[in-house]
Structure formats: C-alpha cells, structure tokens
Amino acid sequence: MKDIFVGSILACIVLLNSGCPKSCIEANYSFSVNAQVGPDRDSINVGDTIYITSSFPAKLIDQGTGAEINYTGAKKIGSTLGVGKLKLGSAIPVDAVFDFSYISIKGNVYNDRGIASPDAVQQLIYQDSNNTYELKVGLIAKVKGTYALGIGNGLSVGRSGVKNCEKAAFDISLNKTNQHFNIYQSFTQNNQSNDYERKHAYYFVVK
Incomplete structure (x- = not known):
C-alpha cells in the first residue's frame, strides 16, 4: 500500500508542458537547484500562508559534464506544485489545489486547465x-x-x-526545510521514505 500511496501523491508533480520544438527532445543541460518551504511549522491555521521560495544564479554546474554553464536569458523556467489532501484509510489523496488561495511575489503560480489533472497541480514560473x-x-x-x-x-x-x-532540466530539491515526515508516517504506518520523497515532498496540517 505504501508504494501505491506514495505514487499517487507524487505522480502529479512531474506534469510539465515543455513547449520545446520536436527537433530538441532531450535536455542539453541538467542543473541541481534548491527550494524551501516555510514557515517551519507542521501545522497552520485557516487563513495562514505557506511560502515556497527558490533562488539560484544563472551560472550553474551541468551535472552531466561538471562544466560551468552561463545559462542567462532563459525563455522560461517552469516547474509544478502538486497539492493533495490526505485521508486516513485511503491510499489515494484527494486533489486539493482549490483548498488554497495563491499569491505570486516573485515569479508566478497559476492553474492550467489544459493539463490532465488541473485540480491537483499548479504551475510555477521563475x-x-x-x-x-x-x-x-x-x-x-x-x-x-x-x-x-x-x-x-x-x-x-x-x-x-x-x-x-x-533546453535545460532542473533537479529541484527541498533543503533547509523540515518536511514533517512524521505526518506522512502517521498515514502510511511506515517509518521509511524513499529518495524522491526526501527531495520533493512536504507535509502539514491546517487547523
């Protein structure tokens, strides 16, 4: 059940429209960058705000070659934010994008109704x-x-x-963030988490 549960929660976050020409299918570069979620609390109240932040320079190290790449002038760097509501006794989270309002401070967060699961995924633009x-x-x-x-x-x-x-791929990992895996464990009854969860997942309660 754990594998089904994890896959259901996190599968939605890989949806991304590249818009890249067919002649350029694979990414030329692969960069590793970080993001944070705060404030550092495992529970918040209705009306409170959680912030997602990420910042990195245009000069980055290509993970494939180890070379420094000056990746200035990107046409668009996009990512996704999956939002799911957990329910005890269920292996499948409920789509929960609209359990929240969204504000864009730097970059943009928006909902694309043209994707397969718009009620589960928000789009992010740097x-x-x-x-x-x-x-x-x-x-x-x-x-x-x-x-x-x-x-x-x-x-x-x-x-x-x-x-x-x-084209460039960005491996985005959460760092300097308490991801509250104890909340996840209370639902799955399993104390283990996989590499993907440790890099990308964040859990919290709204009271």
Whole structure:
C-alpha cells in the first residue's frame, strides 16, 4: 500500500508542458537547484500562508559534464506544485489545489486547465532578475485538513537569442526545510521514505 500511496501523491508533480520544438527532445543541460518551504511549522491555521521560495544564479554546474554553464536569458523556467489532501484509510489523496488561495511575489503560480489533472497541480514560473532566477509564491489555507505538497523538477525550453534549443532540466530539491515526515508516517504506518520523497515532498496540517 505504501508504494501505491506514495505514487499517487507524487505522480502529479512531474506534469510539465515543455513547449520545446520536436527537433530538441532531450535536455542539453541538467542543473541541481534548491527550494524551501516555510514557515517551519507542521501545522497552520485557516487563513495562514505557506511560502515556497527558490533562488539560484544563472551560472550553474551541468551535472552531466561538471562544466560551468552561463545559462542567462532563459525563455522560461517552469516547474509544478502538486497539492493533495490526505485521508486516513485511503491510499489515494484527494486533489486539493482549490483548498488554497495563491499569491505570486516573485515569479508566478497559476492553474492550467489544459493539463490532465488541473485540480491537483499548479504551475510555477521563475522570475529572471539580474542574472538570478527567483521564485516566491504563497499558499493561503482555506480548508482544514492534512496536506501533501510535491515540488516538481523544472524545465527551460531554451534561451533568448540562442538559435539552438539549449533546453535545460532542473533537479529541484527541498533543503533547509523540515518536511514533517512524521505526518506522512502517521498515514502510511511506515517509518521509511524513499529518495524522491526526501527531495520533493512536504507535509502539514491546517487547523
């Protein structure tokens, strides 16, 4: 049951529309970047806001070659945010995007009704600011419950002024964040978490 539960919660966070030309299918570069979720509390009240932040420079290390790449002028760096409501006794979370209101502070968070699961997934777009890519968005709780967030990996379709696609994949990991796996464990009755969960998942209660 654990594998079914985990897959159901986190499968939604890999949805991302690349928009890249068919002639450029694979990413040219692979970068590793970080994100954080705060404030550092395992429970909040209705009306409180949770913030997701991420910031990284345009000069990054390609994970495939170890070379420093100046990835300035990205046309768009997008990611996803999966939002699920957990229920005891069920292996499948409930789509919960609209249990929250959203604010965009740096970059953008929005809902794309054209994807397969728009009630489970929000879209995230980074802001290009002085050779730094930044994201800061807020989720304002509207409904009580226990929730799982999944921060998806990112993708850029290329760079402005560059004829080649130069598509880039961004491996986004949560760091400096208490991800509250004790909440997850209380639902699954399992004390183990896999690598993907440790990198991407965040759990909390709305009271």
